[in-house]
Amino acid sequence: MALWHRQPGGSPEAAQELTSDVVNPRALLLWAGAVLLLSLGTEDPVYRAIALVAALAVVLMRRRPGARVSRLLAWVGLACLGGVGLNFLLSHTGQDVVLVLPGWLPAIGGSLTVEAAAYGFDVALGLGACLLAGSALALVVDSQQLVEALPRHLHRTGAALGSAITLVPRLGESFSTVREAQAMRGWRPRGPRSWRAVAVPAVLTAIEGSVLLAEAMDARGFASGGRTKVWTPAWSGRDLVDATFAALAIIVFIAALLLGRVGGWQPYPSLELPGVDWLPLLASLLLLLPAIA
Amino acid sequence: MAATARFTDFTYRYPEAPAAALAALSLALEDGMTLVAGPSGSGKTTLLRCLDGLVPHFHGGLASGRVEVLGQDLRGVTPRLLAQRVALVFQEPEAQMVLPVVDQEVAFGPANLGLSAKVVRERVERSLVAMGIAHLARRRVATLSGGERQRVALAGALAMEPRLLVLDEPTSQLDEEGARALRQQLDRLVARGVAVVVADHRPQRLPDRGVRHVFLRAGRLSAPEPAPVWPLRQRGSRASGELAWEATSLGVGHERAVLEGVNLRCHRGEVVAVTGANGAGKTTLLRTLAGLLKPIEGGLHREPGRRAYLPQDPGALLHQATVQAEIQQTIRWMGLEGSGSDVTAEFGLQELTGQDPRDLSTGQRQRVALAAILVGGPEMVFLDEPTRAADQASRQALFLAVDRLAGQGAAVLVATSDREFAEQVGDLVVVAEGGRLRNRAPVPA
Numbered sequence: 208m209a210l211w212h213r214q215p216g217g218s219p220e221a222a223q224e225l226t227s228d229v230v231n232p233r234a235l236l237l238w239a240g241a242v243l244l245l246s247l248g249t250e251d252p253v254y255r256a257i258a259l260v261a262a263l264a265v266v267l268m269r270r271r272p273g274a275r276v277s278r279l280l281a282w283v284g285l286a287c288l289g290g291v292g293l294n295f296l297l298s299h300t301g302q303d304v305v306l307v308l309p310g311w312l313p314a315i316g317g318s319l320t321v322e323a324a325a326y327g328f329d330v331a332l333g334l335g336a337c338l339l340a341g342s343a344l345a346l347v348v349d350s351q352q353l354v355e356a357l358p359r360h361l362h363r364t365g366a367a368l369g370s371a372i373t374l375v376p377r378l379g380e381s382f383s384t385v386r387e388a389q390a391m392r393g394w395r396p397r398g399p400r401s402w403r404a405v406a407v408p409a410v411l412t413a414i415e416g417s418v419l420l421a422e423a424m425d426a427r428g429f430a431s432g433g434r435t436k437v438w439t440p441a442w443s444g445r446d447l448v449d450a451t452f453a454a455l456a457i458i459v460f461i462a463a464l465l466l467g468r469v470g471g472w473q474p475y476p477s478l479e480l481p482g483v484d485w486l487p488l489l490a491s492l493l494l495l496l497p498a499i500a
Numbered sequence: 501m502a503a504t505a506r507f508t509d510f511t512y513r514y515p516e517a518p519a520a521a522l523a524a525l526s527l528a529l530e531d532g533m534t535l536v537a538g539p540s541g542s543g544k545t546t547l548l549r550c551l552d553g554l555v556p557h558f559h560g561g562l563a564s565g566r567v568e569v570l571g572q573d574l575r576g577v578t579p580r581l582l583a584q585r586v587a588l589v590f591q592e593p594e595a596q597m598v599l600p601v602v603d604q605e606v607a608f609g610p611a612n613l614g615l616s617a618k619v620v621r622e623r624v625e626r627s628l629v630a631m632g633i634a635h636l637a638r639r640r641v642a643t644l645s646g647g648e649r650q651r652v653a654l655a656g657a658l659a660m661e662p663r664l665l666v667l668d669e670p671t672s673q674l675d676e677e678g679a680r681a682l683r684q685q686l687d688r689l690v691a692r693g694v695a696v697v698v699a700d701h702r703p704q705r706l707p708d709r710g711v712r713h714v715f716l717r718a719g720r721l722s723a724p725e726p727a728p729v730w731p732l733r734q735r736g737s738r739a740s741g742e743l744a745w746e747a748t749s750l751g752v753g754h755e756r757a758v759l760e761g762v763n764l765r766c767h768r769g770e771v772v773a774v775t776g777a778n779g780a781g782k783t784t785l786l787r788t789l790a791g792l793l794k795p796i797e798g799g800l801h802r803e804p805g806r807r808a809y810l811p812q813d814p815g816a817l818l819h820q821a822t823v824q825a826e827i828q829q830t831i832r833w834m835g836l837e838g839s840g841s842d843v844t845a846e847f848g849l850q851e852l853t854g855q856d857p858r859d860l861s862t863g864q865r866q867r868v869a870l871a872a873i874l875v876g877g878p879e880m881v882f883l884d885e886p887t888r889a890a891d892q893a894s895r896q897a898l899f900l901a902v903d904r905l906a907g908q909g910a911a912v913l914v915a916t917s918d919r920e921f922a923e924q925v926g927d928l929v930v931v932a933e934g935g936r937l938r939n940r941a942p943v944p945a
Binding site for chain 1: 596613815829830832858873
């Protein structure tokens with residue numbers, strides 16, 4: 208019997224419920240690190256936009272079979288829009304004024320400018336790229352695979368983190384179970400206070416679940432000594448290509464930083480097009496390869 | 501025989517609990533198999549947690565007296581260290597899953613023991629085969645049914661190859677095949693010298709040869725309670741002929757159909773019981789018929805009327821500070837009249853009305869949840885695994901409550917892996933099997 212072969216098989220329906228092991232978690236960690244470096248290491252919207260596209264493409268094209276992304280994309284989109292909106296409303300800097308809000312309005316009173324919106328857009332690009340790169344870790348490989356991929360001295364922390372990650376979907380599951388059970392019992396949403404009947408049991412159930420989980424981990428000898436790494440992630444040719452290009456992206460971008468080829472971009476006081484240098488551009492384009500290779 | 505565990509004048513009280521969960525308990529658990537029985541809230545789970553050191557090391561609280569497990573004084577040994585020789589399966593298997601995929605989950609315990617990867621894999625493979633779930637090895641835990649998760653939890657404990665195996669309600673959600681696999685494994689383990697301590701309300705599903713019995717009541721050793729006498733009732737005489745709901749060529753599932761071509765109807769005054777193997781789609785069918793899931797295909801007609809729904813996890817309903825408030829909450833939401841004292845008495849909750857439902861045992865919580873949804877007499881009732889963790893008295897109370905509701909004209913649907921209960925309570929018993937629903941022979945009058 209070959210329980211340990213990692214190739215999903217059977218019908219498409221069955222494959223949906225099996226885990227995919229297409230991506231080596233270490234290759235993915237390296238790629239995600241490269242996306243974070245490029246998103247945070249520059250304010251140039253061109254490189255950030257490419258990093259965002261790369262992260263989005265990997266989430267959409269390399270996610271596990273059955274992994275749902277629509278809600279994640281909605282939240283990321285909302286966070287990015289929030290970033291744009293906040294900077295647009297709060298910055299009050301720049302020459303090209305779109306609208307002037309009365310000064311008596313706290314915080315948002317004053318001029319709202321094109322430059323502030325553009326800078327907010329730039330921040331949103333970086334934020335979106337970071338969020339999607341982080342999400343890719345959860346959507347492309349299992350949390351346990353990531354934990355196993357960490358160096359041994361980080362294993363205990365990683366295992367706790369991996370378990371914590373599973374609690375987030377548990378809370379969501381609990382919330383929807385409680386809501387339907389209470390609705391069948393006559394509960395109807397009538398204002399914010401009425402949600403207490405759903406929120407309290409959902410949170411209590413999740414907390415009880417966490418405590419029980421911790422108890423079960425204790426009972427099963429977690430952190431009692433050296434834990435065996437059961438799975439040594441295999442490196443496929445594609446993983447090697449992904450990791451190589453991610454490493455190259457990091458090296459090239461750091462070289463570009465050291466050579467002063469990554470120019471900062473500031474839309475203030477008046478909007479200017481961002482400058483593009485071929486060296487950081489190359490680094491950011493290398494990030495796209497895991498999605499298109 | 502050597503004592504696997506010895507309790508000497510042991511008293512234990514959970515933090516902030518009004519009374520001791522175990523009181524002056526003196527008891528020797530020998531090698532072989534021991535069945536711990538007793539009503540809900542009698543201290544069975546606490547006793548089992550002592551055997552793993554979780555009580556008192558994990559929970560805190562006040563303890564006096566002495567407990568020795570496998571020759572070690574509990575005061576000097578932690579659960580983590582005991583895990584080298586003791587494995588415990590909790591009452592709620594779904595809450596104890598640490599890792600997202602079945603084979604990883606089963607490997608979690610043995611991997612913590614520092615065994616070689618090869619040995620861990622061999623153990624996992626053996627345990628999955630032993631519990632009849634090798635085909636689930638690569639499945640995500642989140643996609644499994646309650647019974648399948650219970651089997652995964654049992655496989656995880658078997659993979660630790662313990663000297664002492666402790667099981668809390670291990671058959672509560674198992675189908676017949678799962679219970680048979682467990683029974684065989686327990687026989688083998690006992691023959692190999694493994695001590696097994698089990699708390700289960702349905703001991704007939706466990707090995708019966710050479711089993712010692714311990715009966716608890718209110719945290720103390722007690723004489724066994726007599727087996728309940730199931731009351732007789734006239735079957736088939738209550739159905740009014742008035743349709744409550746009807747499914748026609750129904751397909752149910754989440755993204756794909758787990759059951760197809762379902763033709764099923766329920767009249768007022770009728771009890772339909774759906775049983776079948778773990779993962780066969782019983783819960784999905786019940787949730788669809790209750791209106792909580794959209795059918796994938798086919799027709800579903802439901803007459804108007806108040807519906808009551810018991811989810812598999814009764815905790816989903818409980819949020820009030822007391823049992824009494826929990827029942828009154830439904831009365832308020834539904835605009836009913838009365839105090840709910842009838843259901844309080846029906847489910848034997850009179851002495852628990854002032855307690856926080858979440859401080860109660862799993863079986864007691866289930867009774868509170870049942871009382872909370874059934875107060876006031878709903879017209880359509882949908883119960884998902886209602887006998888889970890239910891002791892004999894609770895099962896009987898539930899049987900009588902269902903009988904009363906049907907007698908009052910309610911249409912009742914029960915989804916259960918408890919075949920015995922299904923046969924007892926159902927006017928019609930249908931079996932979910934191989935993606936289809938088939939009728940069992942009509943229940944004799």
